[in-house]
Amino acid sequence: MNTSTTIHTAPPTVAAHRRAKGKRQRHANRGYLFVTPFLIVFLAMLVLPLIYAAYLSLFREQLIGGTVFAGLDNYTRAFADERLRSGVARVALFFVIQVPIMLAVALCAALAIDSGLLRLSKVFRLGIFVPYAVPAVVATLMWGYLYGPDFGPFAQVAEKLGTDPPRFLSADWMLGSLANIVTWEFTGYNMIILYAALRAVPHDLYEAAAVDGAGSWRTAWSIKIPALRPALLLCLIFSVIGSFQLFTEPKLLQPVAPNVIDSAYTPNLYAYSLAFTSQEVNYSAAVSFLLGVVIVVASYTVLFATGRRSRS
Amino acid sequence: MTSATPTTRQPLAGDTTALAPRTRHHRKLADRRSNLLTLGILAMLVYFLLPLFWLFVASTKTTGELFSSFGLWFADDVSLLRNVRETFSYDDGVFGRWLLNTLFYSVVSAGGAAFLATLGGYGFAKYRFRGNGLLFGLVLGSIMVPTTALAIPTYLLFSKVGLVNTPWAIILPSLVSPFGLYLMRIYAQDAIHDDLIEAGRIDGAGELRIFFKLALRSLAPGIVTVLLFTLVATWNNYFLPLIMLNNPNLYPVTVGLATWSSQSAGGGGSTGELLALVVTGSMLSLLPLIAAFLLLQRYWQSGLSAGGVKG
Numbered sequence: 001m002n003t004s005t006t007i008h009t010a011p012p013t014v015a016a017h018r019r020a021k022g023k024r025q026r027h028a029n030r031g032y033l034f035v036t037p038f039l040i041v042f043l044a045m046l047v048l049p050l051i052y053a054a055y056l057s058l059f060r061e062q063l064i065g066g067t068v069f070a071g072l073d074n075y076t077r078a079f080a081d082e083r084l085r086s087g088v089a090r091v092a093l094f095f096v097i098q099v100p101i102m103l104a105v106a107l108c109a110a111l112a113i114d115s116g117l118l119r120l121s122k123v124f125r126l127g128i129f130v131p132y133a134v135p136a137v138v139a140t141l142m143w144g145y146l147y148g149p150d151f152g153p154f155a156q157v158a159e160k161l162g163t164d165p166p167r168f169l170s171a172d173w174m175l176g177s178l179a180n181i182v183t184w185e186f187t188g189y190n191m192i193i194l195y196a197a198l199r200a201v202p203h204d205l206y207e208a209a210a211v212d213g214a215g216s217w218r219t220a221w222s223i224k225i226p227a228l229r230p231a232l233l234l235c236l237i238f239s240v241i242g243s244f245q246l247f248t249e250p251k252l253l254q255p256v257a258p259n260v261i262d263s264a265y266t267p268n269l270y271a272y273s274l275a276f277t278s279q280e281v282n283y284s285a286a287v288s289f290l291l292g293v294v295i296v297v298a299s300y301t302v303l304f305a306t307g308r309r310s311r312s
Numbered sequence: 313m314t315s316a317t318p319t320t321r322q323p324l325a326g327d328t329t330a331l332a333p334r335t336r337h338h339r340k341l342a343d344r345r346s347n348l349l350t351l352g353i354l355a356m357l358v359y360f361l362l363p364l365f366w367l368f369v370a371s372t373k374t375t376g377e378l379f380s381s382f383g384l385w386f387a388d389d390v391s392l393l394r395n396v397r398e399t400f401s402y403d404d405g406v407f408g409r410w411l412l413n414t415l416f417y418s419v420v421s422a423g424g425a426a427f428l429a430t431l432g433g434y435g436f437a438k439y440r441f442r443g444n445g446l447l448f449g450l451v452l453g454s455i456m457v458p459t460t461a462l463a464i465p466t467y468l469l470f471s472k473v474g475l476v477n478t479p480w481a482i483i484l485p486s487l488v489s490p491f492g493l494y495l496m497r498i499y500a501q502d503a504i505h506d507d508l509i510e511a512g513r514i515d516g517a518g519e520l521r522i523f524f525k526l527a528l529r530s531l532a533p534g535i536v537t538v539l540l541f542t543l544v545a546t547w548n549n550y551f552l553p554l555i556m557l558n559n560p561n562l563y564p565v566t567v568g569l570a571t572w573s574s575q576s577a578g579g580g581g582s583t584g585e586l587l588a589l590v591v592t593g594s595m596l597s598l599l600p601l602i603a604a605f606l607l608l609q610r611y612w613q614s615g616l617s618a619g620g621v622k623g
Contacts, residue, residue, distance in 0.1 A: 027439070027513070028439050028442075029439075030439060030519040031438070031439025031440070032439075032441055033435070033519060034434055034435025034523070035431075035435040035441075038428040038429065038431065039432070039451075041484075041487050041488050042451060042488050042490070045462075048469065049465040049469060050462065050465070052465045052469055053462070056465065109353065109356060112352070113353070117346040118346070118350050119350050120350075123357075124353050124354075124356075126609070127357045127360060128356060128357060128360050129605070130360065131363075131364070133544060133598065134364070134601075135547060135566050135597065136550060137548070137569055138569065138597060138598060141569065141594055142364075142366070142367050146363060146366060151378045152383065153366065153382070153383035156382055184363065187360070237456065240456075241455075241458055244458065245458040248551065251550075252570060252573070255574050268460050268551075272555070275464050275467075285468075288461040288462075288465065291461050292461040295457075295461070296456050299456045300456075
C-alpha cells in the first residue's frame with residue numbers, strides 16, 4: 001500500500017495515521033466483494049457435500065425400522081471390507097508404477113523440447129499435448145478397440161506373423177493396459193506444465209553454465225531439474241488425486257472384459273456400484289469419504305516426503 | 313525456486329568478455345541440433361498420435377471394413393461422409409443433441425468457473441482483508457479433495473431438491489475450480505500493480521470499476537488458461553453426468569458415446585452398424601477441443617507458465 005503521500009505532505013499525526021489505516025482497512029475489506037461469489041459456490045458445491053457425506057456415513061438402512069444411527073459401524077465395515085482393500089491396493093500399485101513412468105516421459109519431453117537441440121520443437125510440443133484434449137471416454141473406447149482381439153491392429157499384426165495376439169485385456173495385463181491409457185492421456189498435460197516452468201528459468205543461468213563448460217546434459221541435471229521441483233510436485237499431487245479416483249477407464253473397459261474388471265476393481269467403481277446398484281447409500285458415502293481421506297493423506301505424504309528431502 | 317539456483321555467475325564479469333562466449337555458444341547450439349534427440353522425440357510423437365490416426369482411419373470405414381481391412385490404413389472405399397451423416401441421423405439425430413449439450417454445459421460451466429475464479433483470485437491477491445490467508449488456505453487445501461468422492465453425496469443432495477436430471481446438475485458442481493482460483497491469484501499478483509489500483513482510486517473509480525476497466529485486460533492470458541482447462545474438465549467429464557442424468561436427451565457426448573458403445577458390444581445384428589458410428593462419433597467429438605487448444609495456444613501457454621513456476 002502506498003502511504004508515502006501522507007508522509008510527504010504533513011508530519012503524520014496519530015489521528016491522520018489512524019485515518020489512513022482505517023481507509024486502508026476499508027479498501028482491504030472491499031476484497032470480500034470479490035471473493036464472496038466464489039466462496040458461496042465453494043461452500044455449496046464442495047464443503048456441503050463433504051459434510052453431507054460424513055453425516056450420511058454415520059447411518060445405516062435397515063429393512064425394519066428404516067435409517068438408524070450407526071456410529072462408526074460403516075467405517076469398521078469398510079476397514080474390514082476385503083473388496084475395498086484390494087481396490088485401494090490396486091490403485092496404489094497403479095500409482096506407484098504408472099506415475100513415475102508418466103512423469104519421467106513428460107520430464108524428458110519437456111527437457112528435450114526446451115533444450116533447443118530439436119528441430120520442429122513446436123510440432124512436438126503440441127503433438128504430445130493433443131491427447132489431453134481427448135475425453136477419457138473417447139481415449140478408453142479407442143484404446144479398447146486397439147487392444148481388442150477382433151480388429152485391433154496389434155491382433156491383426158500378430159495374425160499376419162502367425163503368433164498369438166497379445167492379451168491386453170486379460171487379468172494379468174489389465175492394470176498395465178489401463179496405465180498405458182492414462183499415460184497416453186496425461187503425459188502431454190504434465191509436459192506442458194513442466195515446459196512452462198522451464199521457460200521461466202532465467203536464461204543467464206544457462207549462459208553462465210555454458211561459460212563454465214557445462215554441456216546440455218549437465219545443464220539439464222544441475223540447473224533445470226532442480227528448478228522444476230515445484231512444478232514436478234504439482235504434477236505429482238495431481239497424479240495422486242487422479243490415480244486414486246480412477247473410474248472412467250476401468251468403467252468403460254468393463255463391457256469388453258467383464259470377468260477381469262469387477263464392480264470393485266477400483267474404490268471409486270466400488271462406491272458407484274454400492275450407491276447405484278446395491279442401493280447401499282450410507283455405506284457408499286462412507287467409502288467415498290474414506291477414499292477422500294486416503295487421497296488427502298497420500299497427497300500430504302508426498303508433500304512431506306519431498307519436502308524433507310529438499311531440506312536435508 | 314531461488315534456493316535451487318547454483319552460484320555460477322562469476323564468469324560473467326565484464327560485458328565484453330560475456331558477449332563473445334555467448335555468440336559462440338549460440339552458434340554451437342545451432343550446430344548441435346541433435347538428430348538422435350529428434351528421433352527419440354519422434355518415436356514419442358508417434359506413440360501419442362498414432363492412436364488418433366487409427367481413429368481417423370477407422371472413422372472412414374464401415375463396420376464390416378473395420379474387421380476386414382488393416383487398421384492403420386484406409387479401406388478401398390472411403391465412407392467417412394456416409395458415417396458422419398449416419399452418426400448425426402441415427403436415433404433421430406440424438407448425437408447432434410449430445411454435442412450441443414456438451415457445448416452448452418462446458419461453455420456455461422467454464423465461463424462461470426473462470427469468472428468466479430478470476431474475481432476471487434484478484435480479491436485474494438490484491439486485498440488484505442481479515443481472514444484472507446485462512447480462507448485461501450481452505451480453498452487451496454480443497455484442491456486435494458477428489459471430485460468423484462463428492463459426486464455421490466452431491467447427487468444425493470441434488471435429488472432432495474429436485475436438481476437431478478436437469479442441466480444444473482452438471483453445471484453447478486463444475487462452477488467451483490479451486491485450482492483455477494489458485495492460478496488466478498498467482499497471476500493477478502504479478503500482472504497487476506498496486507499502483508494501478510491506487511491510481512484508479514485517486515481518479516475516484518470504485519473497486520468494481522477498477523477491476524472491470526483496468527485489471528481485467530491484464531488478466532486475459534490467465535483467464536483464457538482457466539477457461540480452457542475448466543472447459544476440458546467439463547467437456548471430458550463422465551462420472552458426474554453418468555450419475556446425475558438418466559434422460560438421453562440431456563446426455564453430454566461422453567455419456568452418449570458410452571451408451572452406444574455398450575449397445576454395440578452387447579449384440580450383433582442390427583446393433584452391428586453402431587460400431588462404426590461409435591468410432592465416427594468419437595472422432596467428431598474430439599475436433600472442437602483440439603481446435604480450441606490450437607487456436608488459443610498463445611494465451612494458455614503464457615497463462616500456464618505463471619502456475620507452473622510457482623506451483
